[in-house]
Amino acid sequence: MRRKQKRIISITTIIVAILLITGYGVWFFMQSNNVDDNTEIAQNQEKQDVTLKDSEVPMAGEEKIDTDIAEMSPEELFQAFCDGKIKAEARSYYDDTTWTMDNTYFQFEDSTPEEELDVTMLVEKMEPVDLDNDGEVEFILQNPVYGDMCFDCKDGKVVCFSQGEGTAAMCSYTKYDGAYWIVHSDTTHGGRCTYELSKFNGDLEVTDSLRFGWEDWEDTGVKSYYKDDNEISETEYEELYKKVFEEK
Numbered sequence: 001m002r003r004k005q006k007r008i009i010s011i012t013t014i015i016v017a018i019l020l021i022t023g024y025g026v027w028f029f030m031q032s033n034n035v036d037d038n039t040e041i042a043q044n045q046e047k048q049d050v051t052l053k054d055s056e057v058p059m060a061g062e063e064k065i066d067t068d069i070a071e072m073s074p075e076e077l078f079q080a081f082c083d084g085k086i087k088a089e090a091r092s093y094y095d096d097t098t099w100t101m102d103n104t105y106f107q108f109e110d111s112t113p114e115e116e117l118d119v120t121m122l123v124e125k126m127e128p129v130d131l132d133n134d135g136e137v138e139f140i141l142q143n144p145v146y147g148d149m150c151f152d153c154k155d156g157k158v159v160c161f162s163q164g165e166g167t168a169a170m171c172s173y174t175k176y177d178g179a180y181w182i183v184h185s186d187t188t189h190g191g192r193c194t195y196e197l198s199k200f201n202g203d204l205e206v207t208d209s210l211r212f213g214w215e216d217w218e219d220t221g222v223k224s225y226y227k228d229d230n231e232i233s234e235t236e237y238e239e240l241y242k243k244v245f246e247e248k
Protein backbone atom coordinates (compact mmCIF):
# COMPACT_ATOMS: atom_id res chain seq x y z
CA MET A 1 0.00 0.00 0.00
CA ARG A 2 2.85 2.45 0.82
CA ARG A 3 4.60 1.47 -2.36
CA LYS A 4 1.45 2.25 -4.32
CA GLN A 5 1.24 5.71 -2.69
CA LYS A 6 4.89 6.37 -3.51
CA ARG A 7 4.26 5.48 -7.15
CA ILE A 8 1.25 7.81 -7.34
CA ILE A 9 3.31 10.62 -5.80
CA SER A 10 6.12 9.97 -8.26
CA ILE A 11 3.77 9.93 -11.26
CA THR A 12 2.06 13.10 -10.05
CA THR A 13 5.44 14.79 -9.60
CA ILE A 14 6.47 13.79 -13.12
CA ILE A 15 3.17 15.07 -14.59
CA VAL A 16 3.49 18.34 -12.71
CA ALA A 17 7.11 18.66 -13.85
CA ILE A 18 6.09 17.99 -17.49
CA LEU A 19 3.27 20.50 -17.20
CA LEU A 20 5.63 23.11 -15.73
CA ILE A 21 8.26 22.53 -18.41
CA THR A 22 5.64 22.63 -21.18
CA GLY A 23 4.07 25.77 -19.69
CA TYR A 24 7.43 27.48 -19.48
CA GLY A 25 8.19 26.44 -23.05
CA VAL A 26 4.93 27.95 -24.32
CA TRP A 27 5.48 31.17 -22.33
CA PHE A 28 9.06 31.48 -23.64
CA PHE A 29 7.88 30.90 -27.23
CA MET A 30 5.17 33.54 -26.93
CA GLN A 31 7.57 36.05 -25.39
CA SER A 32 10.03 35.52 -28.28
CA ASN A 33 7.29 36.11 -30.81
CA ASN A 34 6.28 39.31 -29.06
CA VAL A 35 9.86 40.56 -29.17
CA ASP A 36 10.03 39.72 -32.90
CA ASP A 37 6.68 41.45 -33.54
CA ASN A 38 7.72 44.54 -31.62
CA THR A 39 11.05 44.70 -33.45
CA GLU A 40 9.25 44.36 -36.78
CA ILE A 41 6.74 47.12 -35.85
CA ALA A 42 9.58 49.38 -34.73
CA GLN A 43 11.49 48.71 -37.94
CA ASN A 44 8.41 49.41 -40.08
CA GLN A 45 7.79 52.63 -38.18
CA GLU A 46 11.40 53.63 -38.79
CA LYS A 47 11.04 52.87 -42.49
CA GLN A 48 7.91 55.02 -42.67
CA ASP A 49 9.67 57.86 -40.88
CA VAL A 50 12.58 57.67 -43.32
CA THR A 51 10.17 57.57 -46.26
CA LEU A 52 8.41 60.66 -45.01
CA LYS A 53 11.64 62.48 -44.23
CA ASP A 54 13.42 61.62 -47.46
CA SER A 55 10.72 61.93 -50.06
CA GLU A 56 7.09 62.63 -49.20
CA VAL A 57 7.45 65.94 -47.42
CA PRO A 58 9.78 67.67 -49.91
CA MET A 59 7.82 66.21 -52.82
CA ALA A 60 4.60 67.56 -51.38
CA GLY A 61 6.28 70.97 -51.16
CA GLU A 62 7.45 70.77 -54.75
CA GLU A 63 4.08 69.60 -55.93
CA LYS A 64 2.48 72.58 -54.26
CA ILE A 65 4.70 75.00 -56.18
CA ASP A 66 4.09 73.12 -59.44
CA THR A 67 0.35 73.09 -58.76
CA ASP A 68 0.42 76.84 -58.15
CA ILE A 69 2.09 77.43 -61.52
CA ALA A 70 -0.09 74.87 -63.32
CA GLU A 71 -3.22 76.64 -62.07
CA MET A 72 -2.13 80.09 -63.26
CA SER A 73 -4.10 81.71 -66.05
CA PRO A 74 -2.16 82.67 -69.24
CA GLU A 75 -2.08 86.30 -68.05
CA GLU A 76 -0.75 85.28 -64.62
CA LEU A 77 1.92 83.07 -66.19
CA PHE A 78 3.08 85.88 -68.46
CA GLN A 79 3.15 88.34 -65.56
CA ALA A 80 5.11 85.87 -63.38
CA PHE A 81 7.61 85.54 -66.23
CA CYS A 82 7.91 89.33 -66.66
CA ASP A 83 8.41 89.63 -62.87
CA GLY A 84 11.24 87.07 -62.93
CA LYS A 85 9.34 84.48 -60.88
CA ILE A 86 9.34 81.80 -63.59
CA LYS A 87 11.47 81.12 -66.66
CA ALA A 88 10.51 80.56 -70.27
CA GLU A 89 11.68 78.17 -72.95
CA ALA A 90 12.95 80.11 -75.98
CA ARG A 91 12.96 78.50 -79.43
CA SER A 92 15.12 79.59 -82.34
CA TYR A 93 13.64 80.63 -85.65
CA TYR A 94 16.59 79.18 -87.56
CA ASP A 95 16.78 75.64 -86.18
CA ASP A 96 15.75 73.35 -83.32
CA THR A 97 17.87 75.18 -80.74
CA THR A 98 16.14 75.99 -77.45
CA TRP A 99 17.36 77.84 -74.38
CA THR A 100 16.09 79.09 -71.06
CA MET A 101 15.03 82.71 -70.97
CA ASP A 102 14.31 84.87 -67.94
CA ASN A 103 13.47 88.49 -67.42
CA THR A 104 17.14 89.54 -67.54
CA TYR A 105 16.85 89.21 -71.35
CA PHE A 106 14.91 92.48 -71.58
CA GLN A 107 14.25 95.75 -69.80
CA PHE A 108 11.05 97.60 -69.00
CA GLU A 109 11.54 101.35 -69.11
CA ASP A 110 9.66 102.02 -65.86
CA SER A 111 11.61 99.49 -63.79
CA THR A 112 15.12 100.08 -65.16
CA PRO A 113 17.42 102.90 -64.00
CA GLU A 114 17.87 105.39 -66.85
CA GLU A 115 21.66 104.96 -67.01
CA GLU A 116 21.20 101.18 -67.53
CA LEU A 117 18.68 101.42 -70.36
CA ASP A 118 19.81 99.62 -73.53
CA VAL A 119 17.78 100.11 -76.70
CA THR A 120 18.47 96.53 -77.82
CA MET A 121 16.87 95.23 -74.60
CA LEU A 122 14.12 97.76 -74.02
CA VAL A 123 10.63 96.26 -74.42
CA GLU A 124 7.06 97.36 -74.25
CA LYS A 125 4.06 95.11 -73.56
CA MET A 126 1.78 95.03 -76.59
CA GLU A 127 -1.85 94.02 -76.97
CA PRO A 128 -2.10 90.17 -76.89
CA VAL A 129 -2.98 88.55 -80.25
CA ASP A 130 -3.91 84.98 -81.27
CA LEU A 131 -0.62 84.51 -83.12
CA ASP A 132 -0.90 80.71 -83.41
CA ASN A 133 -4.52 80.71 -84.55
CA ASP A 134 -5.89 78.44 -81.81
CA GLY A 135 -8.46 80.83 -80.37
CA GLU A 136 -6.35 81.91 -77.35
CA VAL A 137 -4.16 84.99 -77.29
CA GLU A 138 -0.37 85.04 -77.11
CA PHE A 139 1.62 87.77 -75.35
CA ILE A 140 4.01 90.17 -77.04
CA LEU A 141 6.99 92.22 -75.87
CA GLN A 142 8.19 94.65 -78.53
CA ASN A 143 11.75 95.91 -78.88
CA PRO A 144 12.54 98.85 -81.20
CA VAL A 145 15.54 97.07 -82.81
CA TYR A 146 14.59 93.37 -83.01
CA GLY A 147 10.82 93.63 -83.06
CA ASP A 148 8.41 91.29 -81.30
CA MET A 149 9.02 88.54 -78.78
CA CYS A 150 6.00 86.20 -78.89
CA PHE A 151 5.01 84.16 -75.83
CA ASP A 152 2.61 81.24 -75.61
CA CYS A 153 1.55 80.84 -71.96
CA LYS A 154 -0.46 77.81 -70.87
CA ASP A 155 -0.37 74.58 -68.81
CA GLY A 156 2.15 76.05 -66.38
CA LYS A 157 4.62 76.84 -69.16
CA VAL A 158 5.85 79.95 -70.96
CA VAL A 159 7.35 79.46 -74.42
CA CYS A 160 8.94 82.25 -76.45
CA PHE A 161 8.25 80.63 -79.82
CA SER A 162 9.32 83.57 -82.00
CA GLN A 163 11.49 86.63 -81.58
CA GLY A 164 13.88 88.82 -83.53
CA GLU A 165 17.22 87.12 -83.92
CA GLY A 166 19.52 89.89 -85.10
CA THR A 167 18.76 92.77 -87.44
CA ALA A 168 18.62 90.31 -90.39
CA ALA A 169 15.65 88.58 -88.76
CA MET A 170 13.46 91.22 -87.21
CA CYS A 171 10.24 89.70 -85.87
CA SER A 172 6.69 90.97 -86.42
CA TYR A 173 3.35 89.49 -87.33
CA THR A 174 0.64 90.05 -89.91
CA LYS A 175 -2.82 88.80 -90.77
CA TYR A 176 -2.86 87.23 -94.20
CA ASP A 177 -5.12 84.71 -95.92
CA GLY A 178 -7.42 84.44 -92.89
CA ALA A 179 -4.71 83.65 -90.33
CA TYR A 180 -1.96 85.26 -88.29
CA TRP A 181 1.59 84.68 -89.53
CA ILE A 182 4.88 85.39 -87.78
CA VAL A 183 7.20 87.43 -90.01
CA HIS A 184 11.00 87.51 -89.90
CA SER A 185 12.26 90.28 -92.14
CA ASP A 186 15.49 91.88 -93.26
CA THR A 187 14.79 95.31 -94.68
CA THR A 188 17.70 97.37 -93.38
CA HIS A 189 20.69 95.87 -95.21
CA GLY A 190 21.95 96.63 -98.73
CA GLY A 191 21.48 94.23 -101.64
CA ARG A 192 18.30 92.51 -100.50
CA CYS A 193 14.95 92.73 -98.81
CA THR A 194 13.41 89.55 -97.42
CA TYR A 195 10.19 88.54 -95.73
CA GLU A 196 9.81 85.05 -94.31
CA LEU A 197 6.39 84.10 -92.96
CA SER A 198 5.53 81.15 -90.69
CA LYS A 199 2.03 80.05 -89.77
CA PHE A 200 1.81 78.30 -86.39
CA ASN A 201 -0.85 76.05 -84.90
CA GLY A 202 -1.84 75.76 -81.23
CA ASP A 203 0.90 73.17 -80.64
CA LEU A 204 3.43 75.76 -81.84
CA GLU A 205 4.18 73.78 -84.98
CA VAL A 206 4.78 75.61 -88.27
CA THR A 207 2.01 74.47 -90.59
CA ASP A 208 2.77 76.73 -93.55
CA SER A 209 5.43 79.15 -94.68
CA LEU A 210 6.02 81.76 -97.36
CA ARG A 211 9.16 83.57 -98.49
CA PHE A 212 9.36 86.55 -100.79
CA GLY A 213 11.47 89.62 -101.43
CA TRP A 214 13.97 91.08 -103.87
CA GLU A 215 17.72 91.02 -104.48
CA ASP A 216 20.10 93.56 -105.98
CA TRP A 217 23.48 92.46 -104.69
CA GLU A 218 25.47 94.71 -107.08
CA ASP A 219 23.33 97.72 -106.16
CA THR A 220 22.55 98.37 -109.84
CA GLY A 221 19.04 99.59 -109.14
CA VAL A 222 17.65 96.61 -111.03
CA LYS A 223 15.97 94.24 -108.59
CA SER A 224 15.05 90.62 -109.10
CA TYR A 225 11.91 89.60 -107.24
CA TYR A 226 11.05 86.16 -105.90
CA LYS A 227 8.36 84.20 -104.12
CA ASP A 228 9.59 80.99 -102.50
CA ASP A 229 11.88 79.44 -105.14
CA ASN A 230 10.31 81.21 -108.12
CA GLU A 231 11.15 84.52 -109.79
CA ILE A 232 8.19 86.89 -110.01
CA SER A 233 7.62 90.26 -111.65
CA GLU A 234 7.77 93.57 -109.83
CA THR A 235 3.99 93.88 -110.18
CA GLU A 236 3.43 90.41 -108.70
CA TYR A 237 5.75 91.32 -105.85
CA GLU A 238 3.88 94.53 -105.11
CA GLU A 239 0.52 92.75 -105.19
CA LEU A 240 1.80 90.09 -102.85
CA TYR A 241 3.27 92.70 -100.50
CA LYS A 242 -0.11 94.46 -100.35
CA LYS A 243 -1.98 91.21 -99.66
CA VAL A 244 0.44 90.21 -96.89
CA PHE A 245 0.90 93.51 -95.11
CA GLU A 246 -1.89 95.89 -96.07
CA GLU A 247 -5.10 93.92 -96.68
CA LYS A 248 -6.63 92.42 -93.56
Ligand SMILES: [Ca+2]
Pocket residue numbers: 129130131132133134135136137138202
Ligand atom coordinates in the same frame (compact mmCIF):
# COMPACT_ATOMS: atom_id res chain seq x y z
CA1 LIG B 1 -3.19 81.35 -79.67
